[in-house]
Amino acid sequence: MDCFYVSCERLREPDLIGQPVIVGMNYTPGESRGAVATASYEARDLGIKSAMNISKALSILPDKELNPSFEPSCYYRTADKNFYREISQSVRTVLEDFSDVARHVSIDEAYLDVTSKTTWASSSNFSQILRDEIESVVGVPSSIGVAPSMSIAKMASSIEKPKGIVVVKPEQTKEFLSNLPIENLPGIGPVTAKSLHSDGIKLIGELATIPTGDLKNKYGNKGISLSILSRGEDSKKVIPMGPKKSISRESSFKHITVNSDEKKALIEKLSQDVGSIATSNNALFRTVGIKVIEPPYKIHTREISFGTATNDPNLISTSAMDLLKDFHEISVRKMGVKVSNLSFHGVEQTKINQWD
DSSP: OOSHHHHHHHHHOGGGTTSOEEEEETOOTTSOOSEEEEEOHHHHTTTOOTTOBHHHHHHHSOBTTTOTTOSSOBEEEEOOHHHHHHHHHHHHHHHHHTOSEEEEEETTEEEEEOTTTOOTTTHHHHHHHHHHHHHHHTOOOOOEEEOSSHHHHHHHHTTTOSSOEEEOOGGGHHHHHHTSBGGGSTTOOHHHHHHHHHTTOOBHHHHHTSOHHHHHHHHTHHHHHHHHHHTTOOOOOOOOSSSOOEEEEEEEEEEEEOOHHHHHHHHHHHHHHHHHHHHHTTOBEEEEEEEEEETTTEEEEEEEEEEEEEOOHHHHHHHHHHHHGGGTTSOEEEEEEEEESOBOSSSOOOOGGGOO
C-alpha cells in the first residue's frame, strides 16, 4: 500500500488529500515526542523520512494547525492502529477475491499467488483492475509488483510508487535485478549494505557474481540467502500466515444513503455472499458481525457470538439484519458482513432451528 497510514487518515479527512501529512507513533498533538510512522509523499519531498524523531520533523515542517502562517508546514496526526486495521481488513477482502492464495505479512503488505487468475500476457491489465478495485472499494491507493518470485515482486512493487505497476516476466529477471542498488534486496539492511559497499559491491547484479561460498564465509547462512535472491532464484511459495480467521464481504453504495430498504438489501446480498463462501470452504463460524461506514469514514461495528459453531447461512442473514437495527437512521456510504471464530472440521454443526 502507498503511505498507508496517511491514506487512511485522508479517508476520514478528505481535506488532507494533496497536503503534507505526517502520522506519528507515540505522538501527542502539541508535543515533540514520538517518531514518524508514515509521511505523505508531499512531506517526503520536503525532507521528512520514516522513523525520524517528531522533534526533527517539526523543525523541518512545523504543525500547520498550530502555525497557520508558516510555510512550508505540515498536518500532524496520531497513529490510530485500530482504525488502520479495519481498513487493512477491507483491503484483504479484495485481495482474497483476486488470488488463489494470499499471504498477509503486515497491515499494509501482502503476497498473492494469481497463477490461475491471469497470464503473463494479461498480468499488467489484471494488476490495473486489482489496483482500481482496491481504490474504488476501500478508497486507498496501492502499488503492485508482478514477478515469478516473492522477493522480486516485493522489489518491483516499490519501483514506481505511488500507484505504480511493474511486471517482471521470468525472462526479464536478470536484467531487472542487475542495475538495482543492493539496498533494494530483501534482507540487506544498513550494516550489510555498508559491508558490501566496502567490498565494492553496490548493485544486485554485482552481488550475483560473487560465489555463494564466499558470501557464506563472510555472512554465514544469510550469505547463502543473499546469493540466491541476487540471482532471482527465490523458490518460496505463497503460503498463508496461519489459518483463516474470518470471511467477509463489503460493498459501497453508489450514493450515500439513509434509506433502510437499501441498507437491508445490501446486508442481505452480503450475507448471502459470505454464506456461499463459508459453505464452499466447509467453514463453521461462531460469530457474525457487520461493519457500517458513516461519511466521511467513521467505522461502526457490531457482532454477535453463539455458543456452538454453525454452518447455517440463514443465521448470517438474520443476525446481520438484527445488528443493522442500530443504524437505520444514519447516513451510510458502505457496509460489510463478516463471520469469524472459524473452524473447518471436527466441530459440531448447528442449524438455526436448533437454537432456543
